Each structure stands twice: as C-alpha cells, then as structure tokens.
Amino acid sequence: MSLDFGPAVALSCRECGARYDLGPSFACLECFGPLEAAYDFGTVTRAQIEAGPASIWRYRSLLPVPVDVATKPNMNPGWTQLVKAGNLGRALGIRSLHVKDDSGNPTHSFKDRVVAIAVEAARNFGFHTLSCSSTGNLAGAVTAAAARAGLDACVFIPADLEQAKIAMARVFGGRLIGIDGTYDEVNRFCSELIGDPLGDKWGFVNVNLRPYYAEGSKTLAYEIAEQLGWKLPEQIVIPIASGSQLTKIDKGFKELIALGLVEDAPYKIFGAQAQGCSPVSAAYKAGHDVVQPVKPDTIAKSLAIGNPADGPYVLDIARRTGGAVEDVTDAEIVEAITLLAATEGIFAETAGGVTVGVLKKLVENGTLDPEAETVVLNTGDGLKTLDAVSSIAEPTAVIRPSLDAFRAI
Ligand SMILES: *Cc1c(COP(=O)(O)O)cnc(C)c1O
Ligand SMILES: [Zn+2]
Numbered sequence: 001m002s003l004d005f006g007p008a009v010a011l012s013c014r015e016c017g018a019r020y021d022l023g024p025s026f027a028c029l030e031c032f033g034p035l036e037a038a039y040d041f042g043t044v045t046r047a048q049i050e051a052g053p054a055s056i057w058r059y060r061s062l063l064p065v066p067v068d069v070a071t072k073p074n075m076n077p078g079w080t081q082l083v084k085a086g087n088l089g090r091a092l093g094i095r096s097l098h099v100k101d102d103s104g105n106p107t108h109s110f111k112d113r114v115v116a117i118a119v120e121a122a123r124n125f126g127f128h129t130l131s132c133s134s135t136g137n138l139a140g141a142v143t144a145a146a147a148r149a150g151l152d153a154c155v156f157i158p159a160d161l162e163q164a165k166i167a168m169a170r171v172f173g174g175r176l177i178g179i180d181g182t183y184d185e186v187n188r189f190c191s192e193l194i195g196d197p198l199g200d201k202w203g204f205v206n207v208n209l210r211p212y213y214a215e216g217s218k219t220l221a222y223e224i225a226e227q228l229g230w231k232l233p234e235q236i237v238i239p240i241a242s243g244s245q246l247t248k249i250d251k252g253f254k255e256l257i258a259l260g261l262v263e264d265a266p267y268k269i270f271g272a273q274a275q276g277c278s279p280v281s282a283a284y285k286a287g288h289d290v291v292q293p294v295k296p297d298t299i300a301k302s303l304a305i306g307n308p309a310d311g312p313y314v315l316d317i318a319r320r321t322g323g324a325v326e327d328v329t330d331a332e333i334v335e336a337i338t339l340l341a342a343t344e345g346i347f348a349e350t351a352g353g354v355t356v357g358v359l360k361k362l363v364e365n366g367t368l369d370p371e372a373e374t375v376v377l378n379t380g381d382g383l384k385t386l387d388a389v390s391s392i393a394e395p396t397a398v399i400r401p402s403l404d405a406f407r408a409i
Contacts, residue, residue, distance in 0.1 A: 003124045007042065008064035011035040011211050014313070022064075024125050024208045034309065035211045037064045044259050046230060049222075054079040056113055056219040062255060063219070064212050065120045073148050074119060075141075077112035078219050080104040082227035082375070087343040088356075092363050094370045098233070100224055101346055101378050107168065108381035109302070109349070110245065111141035114216035118205035119145050121212035127203035130174075131155055133187040134206075135241060135302045136165035137380055142205055143172035154202070156186050161301060164384045182296060184307045206242075217245040221252025224375055225262050232262050234372035237270045237359045239351045239379055240280050240325070241303045243310030246271055250317045269317050270368065271325035272358035274300035274333060274350070280311045284318060284325035291315070299330045299388050300350040302380060324367050328357035334388055336360060340378070347382030355379075 003022055011020045015033025026035055044061050052058030056078030057070040070076070081101050089097035102110040115138070122130055129152040132142050139155040146153035153174030157166070158181060169176045179186045190207055193199035205213045225232055232253055238246040250269055256262045273281045276298025283291045291311030296304035308314070318325050328336070333350055336357035341347050348356065359376045362368035386393060399405040 004066035005037075005064040005121075005124065005212075006066055006069075007039045007061060008037045009040045010038045012038040024121070024127075024203070026208055026210045037211050037215050039064075041255075041259060044261065046226075046261060049226065049261075056116060056216065059219055059222045062222065063117060064215055065117060069120060072123075073150065074116055075106040075112050075145050075148055077105045077116050079223060082224060083344060083346065085344050085376075088340060091339065091343050092360055092370075094359075094363060094368075094374055096373045098224075098228070098375045099340070099344060099346060099378055100220065100375055102220070103346070103348065103352075103378055103381035107137070107140045107144045108384060109137035109141065110217075110220065110377075110379040111137045112145070113219050114138075114213045114244075115141040115145045115205055117216040118203065118209040118213040119149050119151070121209045122151065122203035122205075123149075125203065127201065128152055129154060129202045131190070131193075131199065131202045131204045132206050133157075133183065133190040133204070134169075135183050135304055136161045136169075137302050137384070138206065139169035139176060140165060140172070143169050143174040143176070146174055147172040156190055158183050158186055162385055162387060164386065165301075168384065183305050184293070210244075214244045214248055217248035218252035218255070220245070220377070221249040222256065225253070225256050228373070228375075230262050231373075232256070232265055232267045233375040234266070235268045235270065235323070235368055235374040237272055237355045237362070237368075237374070237376045239303055239355050239377060240271045240273050240308065240314055241305045243271070243280060243308045243314040245379075247310050247313045247317060250321070267321060268323040269321045270323040270358065270362060271314050271318055272355045273325065273327040274298035274303055274354050275327045275329045276300070277304045277306060278327035279306060280308055280314050281325045281327040283311065284315055289315060298333075298350075299385070300333055300354050301385075302349065302351045303354060324362065326358045326361055326367070328354060328361060332357040332361070337382060337388060338392075341382070346378060348378040349380035349382050349385040350388050351380050352378035352382070353388065
C-alpha cells in the first residue's frame with residue numbers, strides 16, 4: 001500500500017527539528033518533542049481554492065490528505081458561517097466583530113475538522129478502528145466519522161460528561177467507554193493502551209494520529225481569512241483545551257502569508273480558558289514558560305484539560321503576536337452564552353461562553369483594541385450543554401389558553 005498525504009512530505013519535531021517519514025508516530029525519538037506535519041506546497045492560488053467544495057476540502061492542497069479526499073465517504077465538515085456580529089459588537093463597544101460559528105459542523109462542534117484529517121491518516125495506515133480520549137465533542141465526532149467511513153470506533157471519555165455528549169457519541173454506534181477519572185487520566189490510559197497489543201493497531205485520532213489530526217484546525221484560519229475577503233483579522237479570541245487549535249490557527253495564518261494568499265499584516269492571538277481550568281492563563285499572567293497542571297473544576301467540560309500538551313506553544317504565540325491569555329468564571333460563562341444568544345441568535349456551548357466572556361473582559365480591561373477587526377470563535381453548540389442554562393430551561397410563564405389569562409400577565 002502506498003501512502004498518499006498530498007503536499008505533506010515528512011513529520012518534523014517542533015523542538016529539535018528532526019525529520020521523520022510520515023507514519024503513525026507522534027513523539028521525537030531524539031528529544032520526545034511533539035511531531036507535526038511538514039509540507040512541500042506547490043503553487044496554490046485563491047482561484048483554485050474558491051473553485052473547491054464548500055467544506056474544508058477546498059483547502060486540500062494545504063492539508064495532509066490525498067487529492068481525491070472529497071470523493072471518499074466523509075463528513076465534509078467546515079465552511080461554517082462567519083457571522084458579522086454588529087449587535088454583540090455594539091454591546092461590547094467593538095467596532096468590527098465577527099463570530100466564527102463552528103456549531104454549524106456535522107456533529108455540532110469544531111472537532112469534525114480535525115477528525116476528518118485523522119480519518120485519512122487511518123486509511124493510509126490501514127487502521128480499521130478509530131479511537132480517542134475525549135472531553136466530549138471529540139467522541140461524537142469520531143463515532144460519526146467512523147460510521148460514515150465504515151470503520152469501527154471505540155472511544156474513551158471521563159464518565160461524568162454532559163448527557164447530550166454521551167448520547168451523541170453512542171447514537172452513531174461503536175463503543176463508548178466511560179473512565180472513572182479526569183480527562184488527563186483518560187488520556188494517560190489511552191497512551192498505555194497504544195503500547196499494548198489490545199490497542200496497538202488502532203488509530204487514536206489525538207494520540208498516534210495527532211500530527212495529522214491537529215492540521216485540521218488550520219482550516220479555521222484559512223476560512224476566516226477567505227471569508228474576510230482574503231485578509232487576516234487583527235485580533236482573534238480562541239478557546240484553549242490542549243491548545244492545539246490555537247497553535248494551528250497561528251500556523252494556518254503564517255502559511256497564508258508565506259504563500260502570498262493574504263497580505264503580510266500583524267495579528268494578535270488571544271487564548272481563552274475557564275477559571276476552573278486555567279493552567280495556561282495562570283502561566284501567562286505569572287510570566288512563566290511552563291504550565292503547571294491543575295485538576296479541572298468548571299462547567300466548560302469540553303475545555304477541561306488540566307495538563308494541556310500545547311500549553312507552552314500557546315504562551316509563545318500569545319506573547320509573540322502581542323495577544324494575551326485570559327480566563328472567566330463559570331458565572332461569566334453563563335452570562336456570555338446568554339449575551340451572544342440574545343444579540344446574535346447564536347446558542348453556544350460553554351466553550352463559546354468562555355471565548356465571548358474573555359472577549360468582554362479583554363475589552364473592559366483595555367487589553368483588546370476595540371477599533372481593530374476582531375474575530376471570536378464559537379466552537380460548539382449550546383444544545384450539548386443545556387445544564388449551563390438550566391435556570392432558564394422553563395417558559396417565561398405558563399397560562400391557560402385564554403386571552404384573559406394572557407392579558408393578566
Ligand atoms: C476540543 C475543543 C476545543 C479546543 O481543543 P484544543 O485541544 O485546544 O485543540 C475548543 N472548543 C470545543 C468545543 C472543543 O470541543
Ligand atoms: Zn526532537
């Protein structure tokens with residue numbers, strides 16, 4: 001079987017630069033640093049991209065996938081709406097604001113993007129079972145993609161997740177294993193499983209397929225730039241779980257500049273965490289380069305990674321671009337979910353409450369420029385985290401079906 005990863009030519013170590021053949025490996029043999037996809041891009045033009053499908057596959061020439069990727073059974077994620085958020089902008093005092101609304105993906109979170117790339121890697125390596133350690137959204141994205149691709153799935157979650165995320169992961173078939181522990185313990189368990197004959201032939205999308213999986217997040221950067229009229233936003237607010245998405249959006253912006261697809265203009269990247277799981281924000285504020293693991297305790301369960309693998313890279317990017325990392329309380333998350341919904345008609349999951357809450361805080365404390373072109377990400381759907389708004393999960397009033405009763409209230 002010959003491998004086809006399109007323009008990707010190698011895996012390279014993010015720490016020491018050592019290069020490896022494309023394979024199901026994720027850590028450098030020299031220094032244990034994380035591996036990422038390295039490319040040899042040909043000429044890529046705006047016109048080529050614009051002629052492509054309304055999905056992440058319009059950017060296939062910038063991704064580690066074969067050229068015929070869109071013709072295989074897959075979820076066709078991406079090309080979600082970039083909503084001009086004039087009402088929210090006015091409420092917060094920001095002149096030009098957009099919400100990139102990734103709740104519009106097939107399983108209602110941004111995870112469909114990363115899984116779609118991992119599925120191609122699994123096909124390349126001949127893996128028949130897809131797996132992952134998940135904070136919730138990934139489990140559903142993997143089981144759905146496996147169903148469509150005709151692969152088996154066995155996914156792992158902390159047992160105490162939201163009911164909607166559990167049902168969503170099970171409805172597509174496959175096996176869903178709840179682990180009595182935190183996400184970080186689930187993740188450690190998966191690393192052990194890969195080293196065991198039980199799991200060594202499985203494609204763990206965010207472990208042994210992570211260098212491919214992670215590239216899917218670049219499509220958020222490409223789409224935002226294209227939807228802004230081939231222009232980078234001046235400021236962007238991104239949620240942090242492991243930090244992978246944030247680092248790859250930066251990589252995507254840099255690639256667009258290097259390929260001449262957008263003008264080389266500065267952009268600031270802001271990271272957002274929930275206070276109940278804010279190891280990166282804490283390190284940023286303390287001026288540290290390393291991230292001290294924490295035990296998560298927040299309603300933003302999709303972001304509840306206490307030991308984020310990409311934490312140090314996030315710190316680098318926030319500092320290099322002139323951004324920042326900030327956090328908000330659970331109460332501020334709920335308030336932000338309601339604000340976004342009432343101003344823009346977008347019902348975000350708790351992760352969207354985190355980014356909008358952080359956006360508000362950054363404007364209020366003067367860190368974010370209210371005059372600059374700003375994008376805030378909503379990465380998931382509020383229907384998956386209904387508990388966060390349980391206080392309004394009832395009608396304004398209940399009355400008899402009569403005009404008199406209505407008049408009375
Ligand atoms: C997974 C996830 C993220 C970001 O995850 P990273 O590990 O930082 O890439 C953001 N929002 C939601 C809703 C998620 O499920
Ligand atoms: Zn290395």
